[in-house]
Amino acid sequence: MRASRFFISTLKDAPSDAEIVSHQLMMRAGMIKRLGSGIYTYMPMGLRVIRKVEAIIRDEMNKAAGIELLMPLVQPAELWQETGRWTKMGDELMRVKDRHGREYAIQPTSEEVITDVVRTEIKSYRQLPLNFYHIQTKFRDERRPRFGLMRGREFTMKDAYSFDRDLAGMQASYKVMFDAYTRIFTRFGLKFRAVAADNGAIGGSGSHEFHVIAHTGEDALVYCPTSDYAANMEAAEALPPAGERPAAAQALTKTATPDTVKCETVAALLGIDLAQTVKTIALTVETTGKDEKVTKQHFMLLLRGDHELNDIKVGKVAGLAGHRFSTEAEILEVYGTIPGYLGPIGTRAPVTVVADRTVAHMSDFVCGANDAGFHYTGANWGRDVAEPAIVADLRNVVAGDASPDGQGALAIERGIEVGHVFQLGTAYSESMKATFLDENGKPAPLQMGCYGIGVTRILGAAIEQNFDDKGIIWPASIAPFEVVLCPMGMDRSELVKEETEKLYAALQGAGVDVIVDDRGLRPGAMFADWELIGVPHRIVIGERGLKEGKLEYQGRRDAEATGVAPDAIVAFIQGQMAQ
Amino acid sequence: MRASRFFISTLKDAPSDAEIVSHQLMMRAGMIKRLGSGIYTYMPMGLRVIRKVEAIIRDEMNKAAGIELLMPLVQPAELWQETGRWTKMGDELMRVKDRHGREYAIQPTSEEVITDVVRTEIKSYRQLPLNFYHIQTKFRDERRPRFGLMRGREFTMKDAYSFDRDLAGMQASYKVMFDAYTRIFTRFGLKFRAVAADNGAIGGSGSHEFHVIAHTGEDALVYCPTSDYAANMEAAEALPPAGERPAAAQALTKTATPDTVKCETVAALLGIDLAQTVKTIALTVETTGKDEKVTKQHFMLLLRGDHELNDIKVGKVAGLAGHRFSTEAEILEVYGTIPGYLGPIGTRAPVTVVADRTVAHMSDFVCGANDAGFHYTGANWGRDVAEPAIVADLRNVVAGDASPDGQGALAIERGIEVGHVFQLGTAYSESMKATFLDENGKPAPLQMGCYGIGVTRILGAAIEQNFDDKGIIWPASIAPFEVVLCPMGMDRSELVKEETEKLYAALQGAGVDVIVDDRGLRPGAMFADWELIGVPHRIVIGERGLKEGKLEYQGRRDAEATGVAPDAIVAFIQGQMAQ
Missing domain, CATH: 3.30.930.10 (Bira Bifunctional Protein; Domain 2)
Incomplete structure (x- = not known):
């Protein structure tokens, strides 16, 4: 072209x-x-x-x-x-x-x-x-x-x-x-x-x-x-944590945490690791009976403070298809407290607790006390509250988690x-x-x-994968052109013109998808165009170089140009393209 | 394939x-x-x-x-x-x-x-x-x-x-x-x-x-x-007829033509050539003035009895853009007679006569007399009626008309x-x-x-251009496949199978777009499929033929097959395709 x-x-x-x-x-x-x-x-x-x-x-x-x-x-x-x-x-x-x-x-x-x-x-x-x-x-x-x-x-x-x-x-x-x-x-x-x-x-x-x-x-x-x-x-x-659940070491203590509704702020207030906190998420599932009456079921989901909910996984837990977050009014009505202070211990009404696998493995954890302004510290399963009704994988994995195939850690x-x-x-x-x-x-x-x-x-x-501050860097197989020829002063130099045409024909003959920039632009504008467009291989044909017996090759990712003899250039390009 | x-x-x-x-x-x-x-x-x-x-x-x-x-x-x-x-x-x-x-x-x-x-x-x-x-x-x-x-x-x-x-x-x-x-x-x-x-x-x-x-x-x-x-x-x-208009030879005669409204029937009734008759077509053009009042202009188009109106040409005549056929009521109102008996001679009101070039060149013609049940015979321009106001090309050409470039007759x-x-x-x-x-x-x-x-x-x-009673006949350049190989009993004969694979590879190597029919159909059904589909070149590979040292080639338009030696077949096919 x-x-x-x-x-x-x-x-x-x-x-x-x-x-x-x-x-x-x-x-x-x-x-x-x-x-x-x-x-x-x-x-x-x-x-x-x-x-x-x-x-x-x-x-x-x-x-x-x-x-x-x-x-x-x-x-x-x-x-x-x-x-x-x-x-x-x-x-x-x-x-x-x-x-x-x-x-x-x-x-x-x-x-x-x-x-x-x-x-x-x-x-x-x-x-x-x-x-x-x-x-x-x-x-x-x-x-x-x-x-x-x-x-x-x-x-x-x-x-x-x-x-x-x-x-x-x-x-x-x-x-x-x-x-x-x-x-x-x-x-x-x-x-x-x-x-x-x-x-x-x-x-x-x-x-x-x-x-x-x-x-x-x-x-x-x-x-x-x-x-x-x-x-x-x-x-x-996310696999369950390895080994036995650590034994309880702390006593259950109701601790004042005024205006501290997020795990991050609770951990900061108490000076503990975020991974020691448990966040409680209230979910509601509505079902419509044959009589068209809507029944609501409420679930308390427990996730470690530093983990993220995985909605797809939640939807697969028995009974949780079609779940939604409970409204503030529902939370107040069911649990008698405000969001941010919910927890599995001492709930007002019987509630189905669904714990993430990691949470079920925790001991001495911190959770809401179902009382606005208070959290429990030193909470433990079995001792302070019944084991969770359902234990399931509810969270997004994080880097470092064990790979489900047991062959290493996840990235x-x-x-x-x-x-x-x-x-x-x-x-x-x-x-x-x-x-x-x-x-x-x-x-x-x-x-x-x-x-x-x-x-x-x-x-x-x-x-998105291949660019720099100059523009696109196409992989050769899908680049608009594989090679661009940039002749310097094609209209002034017969030598440049002749060599450009020769090279253009030779590359085409070798099956290379080549474009020759015969627009007569200044070098700076010409190079900027092709760097922006992202053609992977560029050959500059200049009179001075030719007189020294070389063309200038530069790959789109190369910092500098390489001098290549005109006779060797087609093989050189083929070598670059085969890489 | x-x-x-x-x-x-x-x-x-x-x-x-x-x-x-x-x-x-x-x-x-x-x-x-x-x-x-x-x-x-x-x-x-x-x-x-x-x-x-x-x-x-x-x-x-x-x-x-x-x-x-x-x-x-x-x-x-x-x-x-x-x-x-x-x-x-x-x-x-x-x-x-x-x-x-x-x-x-x-x-x-x-x-x-x-x-x-x-x-x-x-x-x-x-x-x-x-x-x-x-x-x-x-x-x-x-x-x-x-x-x-x-x-x-x-x-x-x-x-x-x-x-x-x-x-x-x-x-x-x-x-x-x-x-x-x-x-x-x-x-x-x-x-x-x-x-x-x-x-x-x-x-x-x-x-x-x-x-x-x-x-x-x-x-x-x-x-x-x-x-x-x-x-x-x-x-x-359609060029004007060559030469001068023939001189009038007949007298204008009003002739009874009851229930005879088409030129074809008038010619039959009078025992004359259809080309001696003139048909009259009433057109109306409506224009809406600034005051939104609609004004109607009426035109009488004249065409030789055996000619067809060309609507595109009519639309190009000055004043006739947006024309339509006059209604029966309009014809009765303007000309005082019924369709089929209109003509240029003795119209009730002044009317613009637009004659086709051929009509303007006619003499002693037959046309409607503006009186239901009567036509004129022996009508002549200038003598019986004023020359037409407008003469234009209004008709479709017919085979034998002079070519507009003056280089022969039209087909x-x-x-x-x-x-x-x-x-x-x-x-x-x-x-x-x-x-x-x-x-x-x-x-x-x-x-x-x-x-x-x-x-x-x-x-x-x-x-539509290339078919016969068996099916499609594609030109090779756009055929779905250029060549079909039809092996006979590929599953039974190792020789046929081997030769088919060899030929398939050889044709592919020669850049031929070839399909091998390895479906195992009976010959009749296989041939019928490919004749219907219209692949231009067929090669049948059969054991008997191979033992006689030949393959059977048949072009889609050929009545019979030609025996070709296996060694010569690729060159033969290339020869056929080059034709």
């Missing part, structure tokens, strides 16, 4: 609504252009990256026996009503009516359509397994679109759907996709991590997220540096979710009556898996 | 709603699957054709200095309101509201968005010319979607937009696109014709349509076999419109204030052109 025949549009400053680095840099590098809230035109420079991302995905999907098709954007409401998602998806689903008043969804994903395709096409187990995918525009009407391509409304996604005759087959298809994703993200040249995710009803290891590692990531990833264990924060298990890093593989089971095939005839000629529901990659989101995530 | 890893789904019969051959064959060959009215899933076999069509378009667009980007599907209403198309497009424009009640269009084309991109990006004439294109999903809410991909609602289109500093530049960009289109359709391997089209306000040769030639085409194409002249029926000019064939190039001028740039600074630093509106190709429509058009 010649820059003069391409469209390059860089900005000194990012628009004020670009809050994060990747959004700012994509706007400044002219990769995207905002059309509306969460809606972007992919400019020529950005589209090249998208196409490279798509090509890698397509190649690995095909190698993994994925079969590409293309499902429509505009999908009849009737299909979405069959699975109930027409209602369940709420405002996020973009709905549209045609001239005859018929309703349609603009696809956010395509489970319904692919299941509809398959239920009419698949008759026998002999046709299975199958894995269909497409790379298609999606729309989700996010309440608050932001961060450029990271949380847009219109975006591109690769979504794949596997169909199998039984659970084992589905899990095998899932494994094939997991491995394909691993190859895909490896080829992107990004640091990534696959983590086990919670997948609700199915449980187990039925779902994994693929995250690009970045300090700015929205999600906390939990992993064990000395084993394969990895999960997202929702799914990472935590931040990630950006860019892929998700999911064992769907028969949820869609049952609601849509997608069956096949098994070996005995009996109809059985198809076992499904679904597998997504946020194509356009990859761009944002790659940048 | 191996058929066992692909998805092949053929049908014996087409669904009853498939009215035309291409729709029937695409459904039967498993290329598309209906999701809703005018909405199709592109199945794996169909998607391969679409991708090949797109690749050819992209390659030629890039060679013609087109720069690819990707504009969103969901486009803010405000942009469409700027050009007035939000209203003008009516029900065909699919509209959607987001969760905040903001309105959007699902793009049918992208003039507004590209003009918005360019008005913020282009500051100076130095940045011009530019030509942006994208290949993107479109939606048009057709009143009556039908014919499969030929008149669907969701479809794929390549749309390009050129921007120039002046008319000459725009016309040069237009020429570049015209030539690129010619190369694109040539590479598709289709018989096609570019015809001049009417483009309303701009006139001249500012618009061409590209048609795939097919008997079943919706459009009539006019061309001169002995010159370059070609136009669509709307735009093809007519049918075509399917698949591309359109259009000189837009400044219509969009003026309404959207898309200006640039010219050499004198003065703002000037951008000169635009737009250029579309109906990507998915190409599939339908290619089939």
Whole structure:
């Protein structure tokens, strides 16, 4: 490509609504252009990256026996009503009516359509397994679109759907996709991590997220540096503390703690470690009986003062599905005290105490005394209060926790979710009556898996991981161009012009994706553009250098340029690219 | 590709709603699957054709200095309101509201968005010319979607937009696109014709349509076999007849023609040639004055009995913009007679007579006598009635008419419109204030052109041109596969299996897009599938043949197979493909 025949549009400053680095840099590098809230035109420079991302995905999907098709954007409401998602998806689903008043969804994903395709096409187990995918525009009407391509409304996604005759087959298809994703993200040249995710009803290891590692990531990833264990924060298990619970050493003492409702301030007031305190969280679960009467059940959740509640885990405790925080009025009514002074000892009414595993292992702890202005110190299970009714994993893990696989201690890093593989089971095939005839000629529901990659989101995530104060640093496999040639004074020097053209042809001949900057800019402006755009390899062709028999090579992460002889440059570049 | 890893789904019969051959064959060959009215899933076999069509378009667009980007599907209403198309497009424009009640269009084309991109990006004439294109999903809410991909609602289109500093530049960009289109359709391997089209306000040769030639085409194409002249029926000019008008030879005679209101029946009754009759068409033009009073003007259009009215041409006659047919009541009121007996001679009120060029050249003609049940014969201009107030080209040309370039006689064939190039001028740039600074630093509106190709429509058009009673006959460049290998009894014969694998590898190595049918079907069913799907080259590998030292090659249009030695087959196939 010649820059003069391409469209390059860089900005000194990012628009004020670009809050994060990747959004700012994509706007400044002219990769995207905002059309509306969460809606972007992919400019020529950005589209090249998208196409490279798509090509890698397509190649690995095909190698993994994925079969590409293309499902429509505009999908009849009737299909979405069959699975109930027409209602369940709420405002996020973009709905549209045609001239005859018929309703349609603009696809956010395509489970319904692919299941509809398959239920009419698949008759026998002999046709299975199958894995269909497409790379298609999606729309989700996010309440608050932001961060450029990271949380847009219109975006591109690769979504794949596997169909199998039984659970084992589905899990095998899932494994094939997991491995394909691993190859895909490896080829992107990004640091990534696959983590086990919670997948609700199915449980187990039925779902994994693929995250690009970045300090700015929205999600906390939990992993064990000395084993394969990895999960997202929702799914990472906090094991019970090792060993026996320490014996009680202190006497139970009611201590005045006026205006001290948080564990942090209680610990400071008493001069103790925060890890010696217990915080009490009051939850309420409402159930509606057959007579439509609402019954409320109240739960007291106990968490160590320095730990965080994990709402997903709480929801899995028997009786706690659909829980909510109790209101202040409810707390006053049930416990006779105000929030901040609740505790398991001497409650006014019988209450179900649900203790986190760590709390159940504590002795001589500090907790609210159910009396405004007072806490207990030296509290102990069994002695001062009955053992908790329920002990469960209720908290987020923290760095240093034991890994659930017993192979070391957990570490935590931040990630950006860019892929998700999911064992769907028969949820869609049952609601849509997608069956096949098994070996005995009996109809059985198809076992499904679904597998997504946020194509356009990859761009944002790659940048969040790879940038400096000059701009983007693309991995070579998804860079808009692999190499940029920067001739100095091409219009003045015949030598420079000739050498540039020779090199351009040689690199193209070697299959390198090269752009020559023939715009005639001053060196400073030219270099700044390409550093902002993030092309990984730059070659400067100058008359002085040529007369000394060298070109100047500089990798995007290099502090300084390296002189390379013109004859050796193609091999040199190939060597750099192979690294 | 191996058929066992692909998805092949053929049908014996087409669904009853498939009215035309291409729709029937695409459904039967498993290329598309209906999701809703005018909405199709592109199945794996169909998607391969679409991708090949797109690749050819992209390659030629890039060679013609087109720069690819990707504009969103969901486009803010405000942009469409700027050009007035939000209203003008009516029900065909699919509209959607987001969760905040903001309105959007699902793009049918992208003039507004590209003009918005360019008005913020282009500051100076130095940045011009530019030509942006994208290949993107479109939606048009057709009143009556039908014919499969030929008149669907969701479809794929390549749309390009050129921007120039002046008319000459725009016309040069237009020429570049015209030539690129010619190369694109040539590479598709289709018989096609570019015809001049009417483009309303701009006139001249500012618009061409590209048609795939097919008997079943919706459009009539006019061309001169002995010159370059070609136009669509709307735009093809009918020249005035050559020579002087013949002198009057008959006397004007009022002749009884009871219940004979059509020229055909008048000619039969009188025993004369239809070409001797003149039909009269009453038109009314309503104009609303400043006082909101509606004034009606009435026109009498004269056409030779065997000619057809061309409404586009009529609309261009001074005073006839916005014309409509007069109602029966208006005819009775103005002319004092009933339709079928109108004529230019002896009208009750003064009326503007607009004669087609051919009619103005007639003598001794037959026309209505403005008296129910009577026609005049032997009518002559000048003698019996004043020369017509207006003489204009009002009719469709017919085969044999003189070519407007004076180089021969016109012929007519049918075509399917698949591309359109259009000189837009400044219509969009003026309404959207898309200006640039010219050499004198003065703002000037951008000169635009737009250029579309109906990507998915190409599939339908290619089939309408290329099919037989067995199925589709794809041109090799856009066939889903170039070559199919049909092994006979691969599971029984080690020799067949070995030779098939060898040949498969050899063809792949030679860059041939080959599929091996390893499904284990009987020969009849296997051959029928590939003839239906329309793969252009087939090689049968059978044990008997191999023992005789040959494979059986058959081109999709060949009546019989040809024996080819295994060693020679790759070169043979390459030879066939080069034809």
